[in-house]
Each structure stands twice: as C-alpha cells, then as structure tokens.
Amino acid sequence: MKRVLWVFMFSLPILMTAQDGSPRISIAFQDKTPTEIVEQLREETDYQFFYVPQWLGTRVLSGNFENVELSELLDFLFKETNIQYHLGPDKKIYLIRNQIIYDELPSGFFGRKSVQEDITTEVSPSEDSNPIFLNLDKVDGPSEIETVRIGKASPQARNRKYTLTGFAKSNSTGEPIPNLAVIVKGGEEGVVTNIRGYYQIELPYGKNTLITKSLGFADSETNVIMFNNGQYDFALNESLEQLEEVVVEGSARTNVEDATTGSNQILSEETKNIPLVLGERDVLKVATTLPGITTAGEGAAGFNVRGGNTDQNLILLDGAVIYNPSHFFGIFQALNPFAVKDATIYKGNIPARFGGRLSSVFDISTKDGNTSDFSAEASIGPVTSNVVLETPIVKDKASLLIGGRGTYSDWILRSLDDEALNNSEASFYDLIAKYTHKLDENNNLSATAYYSKDNFSITSDSLFGFGNRMASLQWDRKFSEKTKGQLILTNSQYDFDIEFDGNSNQDFELGYTINETEAKLNFVHVLNDRHTVDFGVSSKLYLVDPGNRDPLNNESVIESLEIPREKGLESAVFISDNYKLSDKFLIDAGVRVSLFSALGPSTQRIYEENQPRNEGTLIEEREFGSGDFITTYVGPEFRLSARYLLAPDLSVKASFNNTFQYIHTLSNTTTVSPIDTWKLSDTNIEPARAFQYSLGVYKNLQEDMYELSLEGYYKTSDNVLDFKVGADLLLNEEIEQEILQGEGKAYGVELLMRKNRGKLNGWLGYTYSRSFLRFDSDFREERINDGDFFPSNFDRPHDVSLVANYKLTRRFSLSTNFVYQTGRPITFPVGSFNFNNSEFVLFSNRNEFRIPDYYRLDIGLNIEGNHKIKKFAHSFWTISVYNVLGRNNPYSVFFLTENGEVKALQSSIFAIPIPSITYNFKF
Numbered sequence: 001m002k003r004v005l006w007v008f009m010f011s012l013p014i015l016m017t018a019q020d021g022s023p024r025i026s027i028a029f030q031d032k033t034p035t036e037i038v039e040q041l042r043e044e045t046d047y048q049f050f051y052v053p054q055w056l057g058t059r060v061l062s063g064n065f066e067n068v069e070l071s072e073l074l075d076f077l078f079k080e081t082n083i084q085y086h087l088g089p090d091k092k093i094y095l096i097r098n099q100i101i102y103d104e105l106p107s108g109f110f111g112r113k114s115v116q117e118d119i120t121t122e123v124s125p126s127e128d129s130n131p132i133f134l135n136l137d138k139v140d141g142p143s144e145i146e147t148v149r150i151g152k153a154s155p156q157a158r159n160r161k162y163t164l165t166g167f168a169k170s171n172s173t174g175e176p177i178p179n180l181a182v183i184v185k186g187g188e189e190g191v192v193t194n195i196r197g198y199y200q201i202e203l204p205y206g207k208n209t210l211i212t213k214s215l216g217f218a219d220s221e222t223n224v225i226m227f228n229n230g231q232y233d234f235a236l237n238e239s240l241e242q243l244e245e246v247v248v249e250g251s252a253r254t255n256v257e258d259a260t261t262g263s264n265q266i267l268s269e270e271t272k273n274i275p276l277v278l279g280e281r282d283v284l285k286v287a288t289t290l291p292g293i294t295t296a297g298e299g300a301a302g303f304n305v306r307g308g309n310t311d312q313n314l315i316l317l318d319g320a321v322i323y324n325p326s327h328f329f330g331i332f333q334a335l336n337p338f339a340v341k342d343a344t345i346y347k348g349n350i351p352a353r354f355g356g357r358l359s360s361v362f363d364i365s366t367k368d369g370n371t372s373d374f375s376a377e378a379s380i381g382p383v384t385s386n387v388v389l390e391t392p393i394v395k396d397k398a399s400l401l402i403g404g405r406g407t408y409s410d411w412i413l414r415s416l417d418d419e420a421l422n423n424s425e426a427s428f429y430d431l432i433a434k435y436t437h438k439l440d441e442n443n444n445l446s447a448t449a450y451y452s453k454d455n456f457s458i459t460s461d462s463l464f465g466f467g468n469r470m471a472s473l474q475w476d477r478k479f480s481e482k483t484k485g486q487l488i489l490t491n492s493q494y495d496f497d498i499e500f501d502g503n504s505n506q507d508f509e510l511g512y513t514i515n516e517t518e519a520k521l522n523f524v525h526v527l528n529d530r531h532t533v534d535f536g537v538s539s540k541l542y543l544v545d546p547g548n549r550d551p552l553n554n555e556s557v558i559e560s561l562e563i564p565r566e567k568g569l570e571s572a573v574f575i576s577d578n579y580k581l582s583d584k585f586l587i588d589a590g591v592r593v594s595l596f597s598a599l600g601p602s603t604q605r606i607y608e609e610n611q612p613r614n615e616g617t618l619i620e621e622r623e624f625g626s627g628d629f630i631t632t633y634v635g636p637e638f639r640l641s642a643r644y645l646l647a648p649d650l651s652v653k654a655s656f657n658n659t660f661q662y663i664h665t666l667s668n669t670t671t672v673s674p675i676d677t678w679k680l681s682d683t684n685i686e687p688a689r690a691f692q693y694s695l696g697v698y699k700n701l702q703e704d705m706y707e708l709s710l711e712g713y714y715k716t717s718d719n720v721l722d723f724k725v726g727a728d729l730l731l732n733e734e735i736e737q738e739i740l741q742g743e744g745k746a747y748g749v750e751l752l753m754r755k756n757r758g759k760l761n762g763w764l765g766y767t768y769s770r771s772f773l774r775f776d777s778d779f780r781e782e783r784i785n786d787g788d789f790f791p792s793n794f795d796r797p798h799d800v801s802l803v804a805n806y807k808l809t810r811r812f813s814l815s816t817n818f819v820y821q822t823g824r825p826i827t828f829p830v831g832s833f834n835f836n837n838s839e840f841v842l843f844s845n846r847n848e849f850r851i852p853d854y855y856r857l858d859i860g861l862n863i864e865g866n867h868k869i870k871k872f873a874h875s876f877w878t879i880s881v882y883n884v885l886g887r888n889n890p891y892s893v894f895f896l897t898e899n900g901e902v903k904a905l906q907s908s909i910f911a912i913p914i915p916s917i918t919y920n921f922k923f
Contacts, residue, residue, distance in 0.1 A: 023087075025073060028064040034077050037061065038095075051095035055083060082152045082227075097149055145209075145221050151228025151481075161202045161529055162226045165481065168197045168212070168234040174371035174396065177214060177236060178342055179254075179265070185209035185221070192254045196365070202529055212236065216269070229481050229526070255707055259578070259588040259643040261655040261694040262306075262348015262711060262750075264290050268340045268367075272862070272876065272920070274803055274817055280384065280918075281337035284325060287362070289801035289817065291750035291765040292347050292713075296794060296824060297854065298889065298909035301330030304794035305347045306692070306713060307746025307771030308359030309720070311665035311678075315362045318434075318448040320472040321516060322364075323494035323678070327407075327428040327454055331909070334452045334468065338377040338388035339403040339432045341367045348694045348713065349641040349655035352574040352590030353522055353536060358661045358690040358717060366448060368436045369399030381918040383407050398437040405430050425457040442478040447471075466496035482526040491517045499552060507552035510731070513545040514678050532578040534590070539571040542663065542680055547731045563733055567599040568680040570662055576639060584645040592637040596662040598682045600624030605684065605734065612779045613684065613737050631683050635660050641694075649700040653711075654693075661688040664721050666729045666739075677730070684736035690717040707754040717744040722775060722784065740782055742775035744792065762804035771795040785845045791825040793847065798822045810864070815880075817858040823850040823890075854889045858882050865921075875921045882914040 025045065029037050034056035038049050047070075065073050074085045074093075086094045150164060168177040176197025183190035184203070193199045203226045212220045217236045224232060264287070271281045274289075287293050287303070294304050301324060302310030315322045317335070325334050347360040354361045370390040378387040388403040406429035430452035437445045453467040473489045495513040500506070518540035525533045546563035576590025604622045611617040624630050641655035664685065667676040681687045696711030719741045723729065727738035748769025755761045771794060776787030784790065800820040807813045825847030832841050858880060865875035883889075888911040 023070050023091075024067050025070050026066050026068070027073065030062045031060050032062075033058055033060060037077060045091075047091045047093055049093050049095065055095070055097055057081065082149065082230075084152060145223055147223040147225065148232055149225045149227060150230035150232060151226065161204050163200060163229045163482075163526055163529060164203050164224065164226065164232060165198070165200045165230075165526070166232045166234065168193045168199065168236065170217070171235045171237050172370075172372055173368075173375070173390075174399065175341070175368045177217060177234075178267070180212055180214040180217070180234070180236075182234075183211045183213065185211050200526070200532070231481055255709060256649055256651045256698045256700055257586075257643070257645070259586045259641045259653065260346070260349050260351070261641055261653045261696055262292070262713070263344065263346050265342060265344045266290075267342045268337055271337065272878070274805075274815060274860075280332055280381065281379075282333045283335070283337065283340055283343050283364070284333045284362070286803075287343065287345055289763075289765060289803050289819070290345070291711075291752050291767040291799070291801075292748065292769070293345070293360075294767075294794065294796055294799055294821065295330065298331070301326040303360070303362075304771075305360040306715060306748065307744070307769060307792065307794070308690075308715075308717075309665070309792075309794070311663075311676075312357050312359035312661060312688075312690075313362060314354060314357035314360070315364070317364045317450060317470060318366055318446070318472040319474060319488040319520065320448070320450075320470045320490035320518075321492040322450075322468055322470060323492065323514065324466065324468060327430070327452070328426060328456065332384065332407075332428070334428075334430050335364065336386055336388060336403040336405045336430060336432055338379070338386055339366050339401060339434070341365045348692070348696075348711070349588070349639060349657050350659065351534075352576040352592045352637070352639045353520075353534060355538075355572050355574075355592050355594050355637060355659065356570060356661060356663070358659050358688055366432065366434050367401060368446070369401035369434060371396050371399040371436075371438075375923060377920070377922040379918055379920040382916045393435070394437070396438075398435070401432075401434040401436075403432045425455055425463065427456070428452070428454040444476040446474045446476075448474075463499040463501075464496070465498075466494070469493040484524045486520075486522045488520040488522070489518070490520075491515070501552055505555050505557050507556040508549050508558040509552050510547065510549045511545075512547045512677055513543075515543045517541050530580045533575065534578075535575040537571070537573045539569065542566070542568040542570070544568075544678060544680060546677060546679075546735075549731055561731060563731060564602065566602065566680045566682075568596060568662065569599060570594065570596045586643045588639075588641045590639040592639065593634070594637060594660050594662075595632065595634040596660075596681060596687065597632045598630040598680060600628035600630055601626045602628075602630055602682070604630060604682060605736065607684070610778075612777070612782050615734075615737075631681075633660075633662065633681060633687050635687075635689070649704070651698050652696070653698065654695045656691075656693050658689065658691045661690075664688065666721075666723075666735065679735065682736075685721075685739060686719045686741060688717060688719045688721070688741075690715060705755065705757050707752070707756065709752045710749070712747075712749045714747045715745065717746075720744050720773065722773065724781065740775045740777075740784070742773060742784075744771070744773045745789070746771040759807040760804065762802070764803075765799075765801045767799040768797060769795075769799070770797060790845065791847045793825060795825055795847070796822045805862075812864075813862045815860045815862060817860075818856070820855040821853065823853045825849070826851050851890050855885075856883050856887055856889065857885050859884050874923065875919065878916075878918045878920070880916055880918075882916070883910050884913050886911070886913050 027041065027044065029040060032040070035053045038051065038056065041047060042049055061077070063076060070087070078085065082097050084096050086096075088094055151162060168180045169175060170177060176193075178193055178197060180193040180197070180199070181190060182193070182199050182201060186209070189201065189203075191199050191201045203224065205226055208224045208226060210222050210224050212234055217238055220234065220236055266283050266286055268281070268283055271283050271286050274286055288295055292306050295302065296304065303313055304310060305313055315325050322334070326332065327334050343362055343364045345360060345362055346354065350361055371392050372395070373392065375390045376388065379385065384405060384407045386403070386405045388401060390399060390401045392399050407427055430450070432448070432450045434446065434448045439445060448471070450468065450470040453465065455463065455465045457463045470492045471490065475487045477485045479485060493513065493515040495511065498510040500508050518538060520536065520538040522534065522536035527533055544566040546566060548560070548562040549558065550560045551558045572592055572594040574590060574592035576588060579587045579589065581587060602624045604624065606619045606622055607613045608617040608619055637658055637660060639657045641653065643651050643653045645651050662681045664679050664681075665676045666679050679685060692713060692715040694711060694713045696709060699708045700706065701708070720743065722740045722742065724738055724740060729735065729738060732738065746769065748767055751766045752763060754763040771792040772789040773792050774787065774789045775782065775784040777783050798821070800818075802816070802818040805813055805815040826849050827846050828844050828849045829841045830844045860878055860880035863877040863879070888908050890908055
C-alpha cells in the first residue's frame with residue numbers, strides 16, 4: 001500500500017550505519033543497461049537495491065570485474081550520471097538522484113534550509129519483494145510546473161552558485177530560439193539565449209524557478225533544483241502572438257548587461273513589416289537603419305561602417321564568406337529572406353574569434369529545417385518570388401531546408417513598349433539548401449550550400465554577369481557540461497564575367513574569380529563561475545585569378561591576356577576570457593594573433609626604396625616558385641571590452657580593439673560594383689590595420705519596454721588603399737604602380753532609442769560621424785590634396801533613421817521608414833584652360849564639395865490573415881510605397897562637355913514613388 005512521507009536530509013542517515021570498508025565482488029556483463037546489471041547483482045549476490053529503474057538510464061555497458069571493491073563497480077556504473085549510492089546496513093544499497101546520503105549530519109546542518117524541505121517522497125513496496133522504490137519528483141507548488149534536478153551533489157555544494165547551461169528550441173520545428181529571456185522568478189538574475197539558442201546562467205544551490213519569455217513563444221515556468229553544474233534544454237511551444245509586433249522583444253537586458261560595445265542583432269522576422277523597395281524583405285537593408293551603418297546611396301552594394309570602406313566588412317553566411325551579398329547593384333539582397341534566421345553585427349568590439357577585416361562583421365545565420373513536419377513559406381511580389389521548403393529526414397533528428405528565389409524582370413522588360421528596353425536583360429536568382437542532423441545528445445552536424453547568379457545588360461552589346469558560391473560544414477560537439485567545441489569547414493567563391501559583342505572587331509570576353517577555403521576550430525570552456533574562455537585556431541587559403549581576356553569570336557582582333565594567379569595563406573590563433581570580477585563589473589579580454597603569407601608561384605617587382613613606384617624606379621623582377629613564401633606579415637590583435645552596472649538597468653561600457661586586413665578591393669568608384677576585384681597583400685602592398693576606441697552608456701526603461709544607448713567611437717587606420725587619378729585597375733599586371741596607401745581617421749556619436757512593446761513600436765537612430773583620409777608623400781604624384789586630410793567618399797556627418805509600426809488591430813498595421821543623410825562628398829570641376837588649342841577641365845581638390853542631401857519616406861500597410869490555428873496556410877499581405885514623397889535623390893553627379901561648356905548631370909535610381917504589393921503565406 002502506497003504512503004507519502006516527508007523526507008529530510010537526516011531521514012536516511014538515521015536508518016543507515018557506516019561501513020568499515022567496501023565489500024569485494026566479482027561480476028562480468030556484456031552490453032547490458034545499468035538496470036540489468038543491478039538486477040544481475042541482486043540475483044547473484046545477497047545485496048538488496050532500493051531505486052527507481054527509470055533513473056538509471058538506457059546506456060549499454062560491458063565489463064569484467066574480478067575481486068574488486070563494490071564501490072569500484074558502483075563508481076563505474078554511475079560515472080557521468082546524477083546517481084549517488086550509499087552502502088547501508090544489512091547489505092542494503094540505496095540509489096538516489098543528485099543528493100548525497102550522509103552517515104552523519106554535515107557540520108552546521110541545523111539552521112540552514114535544506115533542499116529536502118521542498119521535496120516529498122513516495123514510498124511503495126515492489127511486487128517481487130524488493131523493499132522500496134523512491135520517487136523524489138514532487139516539489140511544493142503547482143503540479144503542472146515541471147521539476148528538474150541538475151548535477152550531482154558534493155559535500156561542498158551548499159552556499160555556492162553553480163552554472164546551468166542549455167539550449168532552447170521550438171517544440172514544433174526544432175529550430176533554436178535566439179533572444180529568449182531566461183529569468184529567475186522573484187529575483188533580478190536573468191540571461192538571454194544567443195543566436196544559436198544557447199544560454200548560461202549562475203544559480204544558487206537548491207531550488208530555483210526559471211521563467212522564459214519571448215514574443216512568438218508561450219511563457220514557461222520550470223522548477224530547477226541545483227546540486228552542481230549541469231545542463232537543461234527548453235522545448236517551447238509557439239504562440240499566436242508572434243504576429244503582433246514588428247520588433248521582436250527578447251533581449252531582456254542584454255544591451256545593458258553584455259560587455260560588447262557596438263553590436264546589434266536583427267531577426268529576419270523583424271523585417272516583414274518594414275517597407276522597403278518593391279516589397280522585399282531584406283535583413284541587410286534594415287541594418288542600414290541602425291546607427292553607424294550606411295551605404296553610398298540607392299543602387300549601391302556594400303556597407304560603410306563607422307567610416308570604413310565597403311571592403312572592410314566581413315560578411316559571413318553560416319560561417320562562410322559572401323563577397324557580394326546583393327543582386328542588381330544592391331537594390332536587392334542576395335539572401336532568401338525566408339531562409340535567414342538572423343544577423344548579428346559587430347561594429348565596435350569585434351570578438352576575438354573573428355578577423356580579417358577592419359570595420360565590422362555581419363554574422364548571418366540560416367534557419368534549421370523543421371524536424372517534425374513538412375512546412376513551407378513563400379511570397380509573390382511585383383518583381384521577385386521566394387519559396388522555402390522544410391522537411392524532416394529523420395523524425396525529430398534530421399531535416400532539410402531548400403530555398404529558391406528569382407526575378408521575372410526579363411519578362412517585364414520585354415513586355416514594355418520601348419525598343420530601347422526590349423533587348424535589355426536584368427535577371428537574378430539564388431538557391432540555398434541546409435541539412436541538419438542531431439547525431440546524439442552531444443553531437444550536431446549541419447551543412448549549408450548556397451549559389452547566386454546575376455545577369456544584366458544595360459546596352460545591347462554588353463552582357464555582365466556575377467555570382468557567389470558557398471559551402472559550409474559545421475560539427476558542434478559537447479565534450480562535457482563545461483566544454484563545447486565547433487569545427488567549421490567552408491569554401492567560398494565570387495566571380496564575374498563580361499561579354500562585349502559590338503559592331504566592330506573588338507569583341508571579347510573577360511573573367512575574374514576569387515576562391516577561399518577555410519578551416520576553423522572553436523572551443524568554449526566554462527572555467528568556473530567567473531571565467532568563460534573562448535579559444536581556437538583558423539586558417540584559410542586564397543586563390544585569386546585577377547582576370548583574363550579572350551577574343552569572343554574568330555573575327556575579333558583582341559589578344560588573349562591572363563594575369564597570373566595570386567595565392568595567400570591567412571591563419572590565426574585566438575583566446576578570450578569573459579571574466580566576471582563582481583556582480584557589477586564584467587570584462588571580456590582577448591588576443592588574436594594573425595599571420596599572412598603571400599605564396600608562389602609569382603613574379604614580384606622590386607622598386608627603389610623611398611621612391612615612387614613606376615617603370616623608372618623598377619630594380620628587378622623576382623621569381624618565386626610554387627609553394628614558396630614570398631613575404632609574411634604577422635601581428636597581434638587585442639580585443640578588450642568592459643561593462644560596469646550603475647544599476648540593474650543602467651550600464652557604462654568601454655572597449656578597445658585593433659584589427660588587420662590582408663585583402664583589399666580595387667575599385668575607383670565610390671561603391672561596390674560587380675567588376676570590383678580583390679588584391680592580396682604582397683611585397684608592395686602592406687596589410688591595412690585599424691585601432692578603435694569606444695565608450696557608451698546604455699539604459700532600459702519601464703521594465704525593458706524602452707532601450708536607450710549613446711555610444712561614441714574614435715578610429716584610426718594605416719595602409720588604407722586609394723588610387724592615383726586616372727588609374728587603370730582592370731587587367732593591370734603592374735597594379736602596384738596605380739595604388740597609394742595612406743592613413744585614415746573616423747569618429748562619431750551614435751544614439752539609438754528603441755521601443756520593444758505596445759501598439760506603437762520601432763526605433764529612432766541618429767549618427768553624427770566624420771571620416772577622413774590622408775595620402776602624403778615627398779613626391780607630388782603620390783600626394784592627394786597636398787597631403788592634407790580630406791573627407792572620404794562615404795563621409796556623411798548626419799544620418800537619421802526612423803522605423804515605426806503601429807498596430808491598428810490584430811490583423812492590420814501601418815509601418816513607416818524615414819531616412820535622412822548628408823550628401824556624400826564629390827569632386828567638382830572648378831574651371832577650364834586651353835592647351836594646344838584644346839580645352840581641359842580643372843577639378844577641385846578631391847571631395848571638396850557634396851551632392852544634395854538624401855532623404856526618403858516609405859509607408860506600408862500590413863494585412864495578416866485570420867489567426868485560426870486549423871487552416872491550410874497563414875497569409876500575410878504587404879502593400880507599400882517606396883519614396884512616397886517622390887524625392888529625386890541623386891546617386892551620383894557627373895560632368896560632360898558640350899559645345900565647349902561643362903555641364904553637370906545627376907543620375908538617380910528611384911526618382912518617383914514606387915508602389916508594390918506582396919503576398920506571403922506559410923504552412
């Protein structure tokens with residue numbers, strides 16, 4: 001007959017006596033579970049066991065023990081489990097989870113609250129005369145609240161804090177849940193899951209109640225009893241409330257509590273209610289509405305982050321580099337919005353695990369496929385359509401995600417009644433696939449493949465094309481409760497080609513390719529309650545084909561030309577420590593040592609020292625064989641950031657970091673273009689380097705409904721590239737003769753005000769920033785603006801962005817997006833002169849003038865389908881108007897001479913309002 005007893009820590013010790021020594025025993029077993037082994041012991045000996053079979057697990061063990069102490073056998077059986085054992089009187093063995101059974105009361109036991117005060121015990125006799133089965137799974141409180149026990153107790157367990165780590169995922173799709181708030185009920189402790197769904201929190205010994213909160217998922221409450229360090233994973237149910245907000249809350253106080261400066265995270269779901277050109281969801285376009293991130297204008301690919309050039313940003317997709325993440329001159333992103341989960345942007349203190357770029361890291365993650373059921377998401381817009389399919393491969397373990405995206409602009413151009421456009425071409429598409437497999441509790445495998453292609457022809461005689469190709473393989477392994485590892489293998493390629501087929505005999509085809517292969521090994525080790533250490537190594541091999549040109553047909557008189565391949569090896573080792581000095585003071589300090597070697601085969605031109613590089617100063621051409629080390633650069637990169645809590649919702653942060661960059665773009669335009677080429681450092685081109693200092697204040701208001709941040713920065717750089725006037729960059733074997741390397745400086749203040757909840761939500765960002773360059777030399781041909789600092793091409797002192805969404809009802813919302821920017825610098829003609837009966841234009845100093853300021857207002861109406869759970873698909877309509885004010889924002893200004901008169905002309909991308917309507921559905 002069952003009966004319920006209250007059990008305290010002194011209950012069992014009263015019934016048991018200490019043993020003078022552990023008895024000896026002999027036993028052999030093969031491929032048996034712990035329960036089967038315990039039953040074998042009971043049958044072959046006269047020992048009695050008291051336990052619950054479900055506690056012992058289903059591990060399969062084998063062993064042969066001859067005349068060993070019983071404790072040695074029991075240690076083997078319950079190693080790396082939470083089972084404790086006690087040898088009681090009369091050959092009775094008690095097995096219990098987590099707790100220690102004492103022969104005598106611990107010192108200072110009375111007067112301290114015991115975990116057992118919160119635990120009830122159900123005692124029942126077994127059917128086959130085994131004396132007792134214990135059930136310790138009841139805790140005071142509502143019975144529907146789950147109770148879990150973490151770790152195996154030790155004698156020193158009391159009055160200590162222990163580390164709980166874990167993973168949060170969707171119960172329906174198996175996808176990780178980023179930005180999930182994990183909060184201790186009744187206390188101020190709380191953390192947030194990272195972009196991959198992992199969290200780590202310190203909890204005191206004993207009972208704790210954890211609450212989880214995230215928009216889009218139902219709240220949960222779990223009783224967690226801490227005996228030692230351990231792991232607990234959350235599997236949460238989705239909530240229909242996910243359709244109510246444009247800005248996903250879930251950061252709790254990450255912006256205040258984290259030590260990193262200058263970082264932002266954008267969830268793909270945030271972008272659906274933000275009106276962008278032609279109704280496209282675009283996580284990268286949304287990034288430009290945040291302080292410190294700009295572009296040169298509409299139709300400009302790439303980003304300028306805190307005064308840096310477009311090539312100074314490392315853009316990663318599942319750990320692999322994407323060189324050009326845009327379609328059609330930056331108007332569209334080259335990433336399927338339904339396949340992208342989120343993007344984390346580091347523009348202040350860059351973590352030590354990243355390197356190779358001076359200004360920022362865009363760490364973009366794709367979604368994991370649905371491991372439970374088949375699902376799909378798609379959209380149909382005026383120019384493009386997207387679709388993503390997800391299907392389980394192994395139920396609850398493996399899944400496959402496949403996505404495709406394309407445009408039908410070619411069909412639209414051919415349908416227009418304009419002969420000038422009938423022969424035009426503007427098409428693109430991108431494909432993505434991701435396979436994920438949970439091998440076991442400690443091992444996860446994922447593989448991502450991506451491909452994009454653009455073709456466009458503005459004139460009838462030229463066809464341009466460019467594309468990205470990427471593959472990534474990632475293995476995540478949990479070695480223990482304290483140590484996790486990650487192995488990433490990637491390959492990335494970017495190429496472009498040009499076909500010219502005119503009316504002359506100058507027809508040609510031109511191509512360029514850059515390819516890189518990288519291996520990265522990262523580890524995270526929780527040293528103790530105060531130290532979490534990240535460390536690892538990485539190495540990548542560059543293969544650059546700077547270009548080739550061949551005749552397009554037999555009639556062409558163009559001679560074949562091929563620039564020799566470049567090779568380089570960039571490697572690094574890093575370590576960082578997230579050190580909690582106190583509850584208020586947190587430091588994240590790290591160092592990354594990077595090394596770059598230019599490799600043969602190659603021909604390196606050697607010039608006279610302290611002389612300009614040209615044909616007249618060339619000394620020799622030095623040959624290097626295959627695999628030879630031409631030159632090697634090495635340098636330490638320090639990463640240091642600190643946070644001090646002035647109050648639970650107010651902090652001040654400071655950081656310093658320096659970075660190296662060994663690869664550079666060759667472009668004499670202000671923005672990334674499809675024919676930009678990349679050049680590796682060698683004997684004539686040194687690596688660029690930068691130093692950045694940041695200081696900021698961060699404040700949350702009204703229970704984290706509002707976020708405020710004010711951050712300032714100052715950055716200096718050396719060996720940044722620019723080009724001589726009239727430089728010839730494409731297919732130039734002596735490219736170093738056209739290049740200048742100088743110094744830069746940038747500084748600014750960034751203000752972000754964000755509202756996370758309520759009918760009205762969104763953010764307002766303002767940046768005041770300046771960016772300058774200086775190229776000075778003893779030789780006039782290597783000086784720009786007489787060696788003085790001058791504004792860079794992307795110097796925009798004032799930048800304002802407002803993103804807002806107002807929820808009219810559960811199904812209808814209005815959204816707006818307003819942008820204002822100071823016009824970027826430009827070089828104007830200021831006069832003319834005659835020479836040999838010809839008129840020539842005299843230009844101003846470089847970037848002495850500015851084009852008109854840029855501003856734009858977009859509006860959108862978002863219509864959700866009904867919120868019935870049982871229906872085939874959930875729909876979502878977006879009706880938007882881009883540039884509703886019809887502002888004719890100039891993208892560039894250029895000059896022509898007609899009839900002896902210099903005329904200024906401007907080009908614009910979208911000079912009129914652009915309406916669009918997009919239909920999205922998901923099932």
